[in-house]
Structure formats: C-alpha cells, structure tokens
Amino acid sequence: EPEVTQTPSHQVTQMGQEVILRCVPISNHLYFYWYRQILGQKVEFLVSFYNNEISEKSEIFDDQFSVERPDGSNFTLKIRSTKLEDSAMYFCASEPVPGTSGREQYFGPGTRLTVT
C-alpha cells in the first residue's frame, strides 16, 4: 500500500540553525500539507500546497518557514532560523483530489524536531 514517507525521523538542532524536513507524498496525490504537533497539544495546520504553489498558510507559517517541491516527488519544509518553540512533531500529509467522496489526508510518520 502506498504511503507518505518523511526524513529524518528525528532532528536535533541548535537555536538559530536552518533545518529542512523532507517528505515524499503518495505519487498520484495532488494536494500536500504540513502540520505540526507540539507535545501534548493538538495537531495544527501550517501550510497547504497545490499546483506548485502555496494555497493556504496559517499564522504560524511566518517568514521563517518555506515549502518547496523541488522535483516530482519530494516536498520540503524549511525553517530558516529555528527557535525553541519550533520544537514539535512535524507531519506531512497528501491528498488525492480534494473535494471528492471518500477523501482523506494520508499522514507521514512525522519528524520530531528538537531545538536546543
């Protein structure tokens, strides 16, 4: 069964450093998302991406964040200068065609980011 994959599974970085979190969505999916979950808190939407551009972003997704689909398979989230409060689990998700019946977002296993 196809699945969303993410690397690395765990990333430790120092405050102020840049990190790139990588995702490979399911191959025939068209909509891509990043969510984050701070320990003990709810899953929060960060950004959605469709047709090679951001379709929506949350207030969390400020100028320190960027997303890219550099080739036909990878989908990356970059944090330019990490802060302590960026420590969280970051989930990538993909969706086949939004708005169709039986739609669901498929989540990757997540990258645990720890900023020290």
Add this chain to the structure above:
Amino acid sequence: GQNIDQPTEMTATEGAIVQINCTYQTSGFNGLFWYQQHAGEAPTFLSYNVLDGLEEKGRFSSFLSRSKGYSYLLLKELQMKDSASYLCAAPYNQGGKLIFGQGTELSVKP
C-alpha cells in the same frame, strides 16, 4: 471560525463499548473525520462522514448529525491496542486544511 470540542480523556474496560463525542462549529460543512493516533506516531484515518447517520466499519462506527453539529466514534469489543488518542477533525473548506480537536486520550484497562 472553526471550533472542535471533544473530551480530553476517557477510560474503558477491555471488551466493552465506548463512545467518544465531538461537537463542532464550522463556517461551512465539508464532512467530519476521525483519526486514531498512537503516542509518537502519525494520525491514521478511521472514518469520514458527510451525511447524517451511522457508518459502520468493523469494530468502529461513526455517527454524524449535521443539524446538531455533533459526531461520535463508537468502539466495540475494546482491545488493549485501542489505547490511543482519537482525533475529531473537520476540513476548513472544500479542498483544504483540517482543523483538529484536542484529541481524546482513551485508556483501555484489562
């Protein structure tokens, strides 16, 4: 705006039935999802309701009442492995982001 409420935690006994409730307020309705999330893992899809009524899928069923802004997830014949967080989520618009509730942490005791 969007708001999703669900109880923070519940405890049930192995073999029993448990119902996890979710109430929502959304600016438009595009269905309601239930996801299961084990600690440290990704949410996994359980169900999607867009019409009123009960949808059964094995030991898990999900109910929706659009007029009441209410849904529940029913888990039957509970097993220890069902101990997890159950997330209620609604799409914000036709093709977009999911808004999640806080999640209900279910503990299944022997």
